[in-house]
Amino acid sequence: xxxxxxxxxxxxxxxxxxxxxxxxxxxxxxxxxxxxxxxxxxxxxxxxxxxxxxxxxxxxxxxxxxxxxxxxxxxxxxxxxxxxxxxxxxxxxxxxxxxxxxxxxxxxxxxxxxxxxxxxxxxxxxxxxxxxxxxxxxxxxxxxxxxxxxxxxxxxxxxxxxxxxxxxxxxxxxxxxxxxxxxxxxxxxxxxxxxxxxxxxxxxxxxxxxxxxxxxxxxxxxxxxxxxxxxxxxxxxxxxxxxxxxxxxxxxxxxxxxxxxxxxxxxxxxxxxxxxxxxxxxxxxxxxxxxxxxxxxxxxxxxxxxx
Amino acid sequence: xxxxxxxxxxxxxxxxxxxxxxxxxxxxxxxxxxxxxxxxxxxxxxxxxxxxxxxxxxxxxxxxxxxxxxxxxxxxxxxxxxxxxxxxxxxxxxxxxxxxxxxxxxxxxxxxxxxxxxxxxxxxxxxxxxxxxxxxxxxxxxxxxxxxxxxxxxxxxxxxxxxxxxxxxxxxxxxxxxxxxxxxxxxxxxxxxxxxxxxxxxxxxxxxxxxxxxxxxxxxxxxxxxxxxxxxxxxxxxxxxxxxxxxxxxxxxxxxxxxxxxxxxxxxxxxxxxxxxxxxxxxxxxxxxxxxxxxxxxxxxxxxxxx
Numbered sequence: 375x376x377x378x379x380x381x382x383x384x385x386x387x388x389x390x391x392x393x394x395x396x397x398x399x400x401x402x403x404x405x406x407x408x409x410x411x412x413x414x415x416x417x418x419x420x421x422x423x424x425x426x427x428x429x430x431x432x433x434x435x436x437x438x439x440x441x442x443x444x445x446x447x448x449x450x451x452x453x454x455x456x457x458x459x460x461x462x463x464x465x466x467x468x469x470x471x472x473x474x475x476x477x478x479x480x481x482x483x484x485x486x487x488x489x490x491x492x493x494x495x496x497x498x499x500x501x502x503x504x505x506x507x508x509x510x511x512x513x514x515x516x517x518x519x520x521x522x523x524x525x526x527x528x529x530x531x532x533x534x535x536x537x538x539x540x541x542x543x544x545x546x547x548x549x550x551x552x553x554x555x556x557x558x559x560x561x562x563x564x565x566x567x568x569x570x571x572x573x574x575x576x577x578x579x580x581x582x583x584x585x586x587x588x589x590x591x592x593x594x595x596x597x598x599x600x601x602x603x604x605x606x607x608x609x610x611x612x613x614x615x616x617x618x619x620x621x622x623x624x625x626x627x628x629x630x631x632x633x634x635x636x637x638x639x640x641x642x643x644x645x646x647x648x649x650x651x652x653x654x655x656x657x658x659x660x661x662x663x664x665x666x667x668x669x670x671x672x673x674x675x676x677x678x679x680x681x
Numbered sequence: 682x683x684x685x686x687x688x689x690x691x692x693x694x695x696x697x698x699x700x701x702x703x704x705x706x707x708x709x710x711x712x713x714x715x716x717x718x719x720x721x722x723x724x725x726x727x728x729x730x731x732x733x734x735x736x737x738x739x740x741x742x743x744x745x746x747x748x749x750x751x752x753x754x755x756x757x758x759x760x761x762x763x764x765x766x767x768x769x770x771x772x773x774x775x776x777x778x779x780x781x782x783x784x785x786x787x788x789x790x791x792x793x794x795x796x797x798x799x800x801x802x803x804x805x806x807x808x809x810x811x812x813x814x815x816x817x818x819x820x821x822x823x824x825x826x827x828x829x830x831x832x833x834x835x836x837x838x839x840x841x842x843x844x845x846x847x848x849x850x851x852x853x854x855x856x857x858x859x860x861x862x863x864x865x866x867x868x869x870x871x872x873x874x875x876x877x878x879x880x881x882x883x884x885x886x887x888x889x890x891x892x893x894x895x896x897x898x899x900x901x902x903x904x905x906x907x908x909x910x911x912x913x914x915x916x917x918x919x920x921x922x923x924x925x926x927x928x929x930x931x932x933x934x935x936x937x938x939x940x941x942x943x944x945x946x947x948x949x950x951x952x953x954x955x956x957x958x959x960x961x962x963x964x965x966x967x968x969x970x971x972x973x974x975x976x977x978x979x980x981x982x983x984x985x986x987x988x
Contacts, residue, residue, distance in 0.1 A: 399706035
């Protein structure tokens, strides 16, 4: 049971109950752990407002459907449950994760159809991957991102060993994070983020073998909108196509997109400084437009904190 | 705390304590769950004897080293801990799983180097995937097994979504389990098992993109040994090479190997009956030799059950 509190705290929703995060546990026999047989989504709360919650919930349900998982809530019930969890936590800047696992099969069975799927959610304080005024130093990893033919990347999943090994590789080489490639050496994604480059008036991002990120989608929409509003100052065209490692290194600007951190400038790739080595003007413009959206009621929902 | 018991029961080792399996839980924030950042091994106990425990422990430690994970036990201490866990459980036919997870990073960090790795183990009753006198009906899945360039398959890991989706696909097509392929369409492995075929006097299994299974290794040793002992009756030569889907369907005999179930005959692939449709003579011979090893002190260790 939760104790009444006055300071913000991390909370979780487990077995239909709200509990302190320290009590949020899953059976080690759940296939969500033993087979990484699960899908999830992460949304965030900024200045007490839930950002793009409906889009995250839509993607989460689409992932469940593809994995033949289900939870006993409608989308509207889930939204209410998450809003209540955040309200109870008191956190005004937070990550909110929703998870469905396969559960455990019937005793003696190994048939996933006998499992009772499990629902979990948690809210924890928002953390910056890097301070927002800094640029990321990325190492291009030899590690290949798990291909779509093995695991559908549009289903948000916990198959991260390639990303974790890429991260270790990056640290070994003095970088802060990694960009993984496909079997042709084209840039795919990093641990938890999509990658964009800007060259001339074009904004490039790959469309295959990656998560269809929500921040990624917002950036594409913002780029179109900014181009229409200021056709001479910023006529940035969005191109969906492969990014070679060479193109990545020769970019005018580059950035990573993620719910965790939003739009993060990439200012160095291996030993190559990108552009001026500082956050570029188009990246800055997109970042500002992105954070401006967080206070607009079209994109964000007020959390009903207790008075 | 464990209650004294007289009937065999599943147990687990969590946070340095032996607990009932129902209490065996992991934090939902552990990266072993959230990033499937973990390695494990599964050994089995048969007729009160631990089979090939040292080999499983060796592979487990090798996997930890590759993933930069560690536990505070020597191999000898781990063996003792597992033997004691099984002894306390009273189970005489059991699976024993040992797990190391990354753990949780320091508050506010996403750096895996700040994590305290966690150790878990559990013992549960032995279950047959199929009754040992039956053959498996396998469907060849379109799902590709996660390639080595993404996740090193010699590190036993929980990246199973491809295998789980293959399993669903198999059920949809009326089969019992699935064989996954690589990008060239060659047969790799199924959910938790390696695959062998016999054609003429040759035993084929792939050597790339698969777990280097311990049952797989034993089968190769047994095949060599049986060939030497009875060169005219069974001069089976082991060939490490790719198995095409055609070769799989045209095999004289085929079988799956796994700690869970040992050597399991495959008697149907999609709509094609393999050989006579019954467990073949060489498969039977290998199976008998495999189970005979379980009572030999060279390969198995007596569990010190309380008197």
